[in-house]
Amino acid sequence: MSFKVKIFLITMLLFTFAASVLLSQEKTNLQRKFDGVRKKFNFAQGFQNEQKNPRAQELLNKAGMNLRRANRQMRGRRPFVANRSIKEADKAINQALKIFLKEPMIKRKKKLDELAKRAENIVIGSENVGAQKALDSGLKNKDFAYEAYRRNNFFRSMRFYNQAYQHLLKAISLVTINKRDIGIELENEAYRFDQFLEFNKGIINSSKNQTVIKFKESARKKVRDAEHAKLDGDFQLAIDYYQEATRLLNRALDITLGKTELSAKRVFDKVARLDELVDNMEQRYDRLEPDEQITIWMSRIKQLQKQAHQAVAENNFGIALNKAQLALDLVNKIHKKTRELK
Secondary structure, three states: OOHHHHHHHHHHHHHHHHHHHHHHHHHHHHHHHHHHHHHHHHHHHHHHHHHOOHHHHHHHHHHHHHHHHHHHHHHOOOHHHHHHHHHHHHHHHHHHHHHHHHHHHHHHHHHHHHHHHHHHHHHOOOOOHHHHHHHHHHHHHHHHHHHHHHOOOHHHHHHHHHHHHHHHHHHHHHHHHHOOOHHHHHHHHHHHHHHHHHHHHHHHHOOOOHHHHHHHHHHHHHHHHHHHHHHOOOHHHHHHHHHHHHHHHHHHHHHHHOHHHOOHHHHHHHHHHHHHHHHHHHHHHOOOOOOHHHHHHHHHHHHHHHHHHHHHHOOOHHHHHHHHHHHHHHHHHHHHHHHHHO
């Protein structure tokens, strides 16, 4: 065999290998895209089970048909037509989600606009650098939320909406806490719980899981306890109860969605919630007498918080959720211990 023939055969072998690698990567990317659209389909179906909208049902039927077709086409090694079917399914799902989310998003936009206006009125002129920074972040995320919704990226829109909401409340809190207005802090915590419940009640209420039902009932009890504490004038205790109620609803939602349906949106929300609680807690406990156990817990919380952020950056959402939940449980322990110390 001549040298030129050997070179030709080696070149053809390398070309064949490269083509097989590219084909394998294309197949993996297509499967990932299919799985993502299927999860979005299940998410939309949850809304349809609640709202039973005829037009949305037609769109979801079309999406389901295209997903089944795409599955057959992928198994038949027809990636290009499968990709087209997946795109058609995604388009129909987006149209259905717009029907479901139109009214809630209008309400959320109105509430977020009101909160942004309130934050601007409180923060501007306060000369509080941290509050101004939080306000700027809140307004930026608000714009991102609306833009993502306009582009039919509903999960991204919800994530930015929640981040905007958290930043704007933080901006308000940084100014009002300096004024020792714990009543505003209580109002913010109650509003935060109400918004979380309104946004997720459709998903939580659809679950028949007994643990979910138990968490939901426990959250309602904590809210009643918060209302009683407020009437008794113990605003700090009322704040703690609202925070516990929100934590319980978070646990219920985690179970309802399940590990296989874990979304980036859920993780971003939980980590953002942890960040806010840690910020508030540091400000509150700086004014208390030092306690060795609380100091140990705070150190562990900061460590878990850092690990949660690292996991999010690496798209390890299961690990991020676990670390954030462990940290939130420790936050709850600190709240309970400080009540005992009073």
